[in-house]
Amino acid sequence: MTVNPLPRRPPPVSDELLSSWIGRLARANHCSVEELCGYLGLGQGRVPEHAGDLGHVNWARLCPAVQQTRDEIAAMTLPDTTHHPAQCVSSDDFQSCANCSKQTSGLVLRHWRFAWSLTCENCGRPLVARHPADGLSNRLRVRAARGAALLKTAVAAADLRHMQRISHTLCLLQVLELVYSVPLTSRCQLERSIALAAVDVCSARPLLGVAILLRGNEQAFWDLRRAFPQRRRLIEKVRKLSMNLDMRLPRRRRQESSPVDRSARATSPKKTSAQALDAARQAISELGADADRQALLARADAIWKRQSCVSH
Ligand SMILES: [Zn+2]
Known part of the structure; x- marks a missing residue:
């Protein structure tokens, strides 16, 4: 089988993803990605991106057409990390x-x-x-x-x-x-x-970090027990550590309130409304202007609360 090299072959950029290069080859040769994939023996579906997607590639067609070796092409794919x-x-x-x-x-x-x-x-x-x-x-x-x-x-x-x-x-x-x-x-x-x-x-400090995060939040421990029933002993250990921190830091705890209360006190009404507006804009950009109103409100609320927690 004789396969002619593609007439135009812009060289791949260092560390370029295979799908990116195939897309650029298609544009350089004035054809669609689907047409090029068919010619290169990559099938009609999506261009392979992961090393594990290369099982059905027709190497005898692909390598001479793009003038690259099998190893060079395989190096342009993403590692398989599904086991991580x-x-x-x-x-x-x-x-x-x-x-x-x-x-x-x-x-x-x-x-x-x-x-x-x-x-x-x-x-x-x-x-x-x-x-x-x-x-x-x-x-x-x-x-x-x-x-x-x-x-x-x-x-x-x-x-x-x-x-x-x-x-x-x-x-x-x-x-x-x-x-x-x-x-x-x-x-x-x-x-x-x-x-x-x-x-x-x-x-x-994994356990201490969680204990600090959940200090005084008994409801969160209930949620965790329900979400991870197989981890109840570990969750109980963290809860005790969290209670111990409460006893050792009583004054600080009395002075503290919830992150939302703190942000409300420390933030001017003008800044708060600007943050809320930003959160609404981001929710619309993520979900689209046509998204369900309740979903948009819930997403904007979550973004606004997190911005408040992060900035204080
Ligand atoms: Zn750059």
């Missing part, structure tokens, strides 16, 4: 580099899809979330960066125990409604920053 307890490789362009995207239209690099990537390895600029957050505190940024580095190390070392701990912490954040599903690769910068910061906290 926490999902940290996205199948979605949740972030990108504005600079590289501007220089090469349609470009997607592999590492942009990784939960621990905060900086573009091609140009060194910060990666930008689909839904950037205004006014993230420096403290949250630093913690998120530390969490990202810890996550990268855990994945590189295949440290499943550490990743299991990260996964449990993320489940806890979901029960507390601080994040939604798959928060490490969330399009929402605030949600992802909270999740990465939680990776940092849980890696250092």
